[in-house]
Amino acid sequence: MKQLDVSAIKDGSVIDHIDSKSTLKVAEILNIQDEEQMVLVGMNLASKFLGKKGIIKIGGKIIDQKEVNKIALIAPDATVNIIQDYEVVNKFRVVVPEIIEDMVKCFNPNCVSNHHGIESKLHVVNKNPIKLRCHYCERVMNSKDIVLI
């Protein structure tokens, strides 16, 4: 019989195939500390594709598109499973959108988007590894520069 590394949830969301080192960052995006139902976080689990992967299961929560987009920036290989009554009712891979709005702070302190109270806007130059160009100041950011709003 197959041994599950992380136990199943009845209803909620499972974020799988997270690059193991990014697991806690994804957990931060999802604000798991505010959840009231069961939350399971696994790291360094065996993965054929990634070598080592992370997984997060959140009981009673369907993650929204903005959260999915944020996860895509941190863990572009992640997959999302929506669970109802222990069954997977929807499964998809996260997709990095072409334009990232009001999600990532431009790392250039002299960029107009960090002043005057305007929303940040970045164009995706490369999806994996992630590379973003600020719509305003045109500076290019890599994954290490990303600070989520």
Place this chain on the structure above:
Amino acid sequence: MVSFKQKDIISIRHFNKDELLYILDLVKLMEQMDHTNILKGKVLASLFFEPSTRTRLSFESAMKRLGGAVIGFAESGATSVAKGESLSDSVRIIEGYCDIIVLRHYLEGSAQLAADVVGVPVINAGDGANQHPTQTFLDLYTILKTKGTLDGLTVGFLGDLKYGRTVHSLAYALAYFGAEMFFISPPGLRMPRDCMDELKDRKVKCHDNESLHGISKRLDVIYCTRIQKERFADPVEYEKVRGVYRLSKAMLEEMGIKDDLKILHPLPRVDEMDGSLDKTDYAVYFHQARNGIPVRKALLAAVLGVVE
């Protein structure tokens, strides 16, 4: 068909090769066309939140030479901005008073922000350390006019390549024309990595160098920029590099250069170019500054849709 009608001029990155050539053709026409009334009845709002001499005056002169009128300010102290008004609100109000906005602002991306919120076209006259596209048009025009071509040139960029916004935009534009580029600077003032990566992605032959020695004979153009003292934490370090990047006629001829080498500089210069160069055929930086008028006339006429 290329058209600049009602287009914003924010970044050289927004233009393809055909569009660059279209404007350069128009500049030739504008050199012959002066004191006309093709922009009669049009109003330019010249909004300079940061000091400028050449850019502001050449825009205002260009507009007036084409029959248009100019409103605006040369510093923001006496405007609503000093009362705390946001840039977005300021330009939204001012667009009601004009047909086109020319904006210089100390924050990077400010021209794009203005273009996003107003209906009239916006020309970026410099946004912090980011872009200064009209300078790039006049740099290209100066090279074209003095070298006879933009194709396949070997260009050396010298000085502060890290913070020099004109260097980044010109390198980007010259990439369309198959230029080979040498970036000559002290280690702390090298071209930003993302600019180099982008040039390499576009298959540009580009090289980092610390001096002109060994490459001077290959260069068709030297684009010299000012090394700013304030970029150095240690004044001793500044003094060390200052001499290395100071061009003089004797030094260049001793190193060996092409007879038809041309030296450009966006100006103002401090001491990176010796006065001994000024009267040589190599020096084209004063012509370059004068090209600001026909270039800005061409851009104003094209954006306001009075020429096709």
